[in-house]
Amino acid sequence: MKNSIECDQFVARPPAAVWRVLTEPELHAKWWAAGDIRPVVGHRFTLDMGSWGEQQCEILEVEPEKLLRYTFAEGVLDTTITWRLEPEGDGTRLFLLHDGFAPGSTALEGMGRGWPGLLRRVEVAAA
Secondary structure, three states: OOOEEEEEEEEOOOHHHHHHHHHOHHHHHHHOOEEOOOOOOOOEEEEEOHHHOEEEEEEEEEEOOOEEEEEEOOOOOOEEEEEEEEEEOOEEEEEEEEEOOOOOOHHHHHHHHHHHHHHHHHHHHHO
16 A cells, blocks of 8 residues: 655756755745755754644755755654655756655645645745
8 A cells, every 4th residue: 555655846947946945944934844954964853834733854865956855744744755856958857755654644645635736836936
């Protein structure tokens, strides 16, 4: 049974601009959630998920402008988010893998519906 969400979005901005949207707190807040994210392995941070509360996260892997992986909602969902950036023409193909869900869970279903819309907002934040 499925326990992950996979989607991708073309962003008409170079990888450096998309990377900033994923790793700079003020830009991250524009498209998803406020938090003190920094692309440093071992950095612990929170994301303000509104009615779902502050979610604890930790950076696991960083390859600047290529890959960012972190835990998400430690002690609640205990999932992992992996962002992969690939140059495509004049822009970037942004891949998301959000895994570790309980198969068939409401979190998997809800976030599966929500992620595509959030990914479309990355380009606006990167402009």
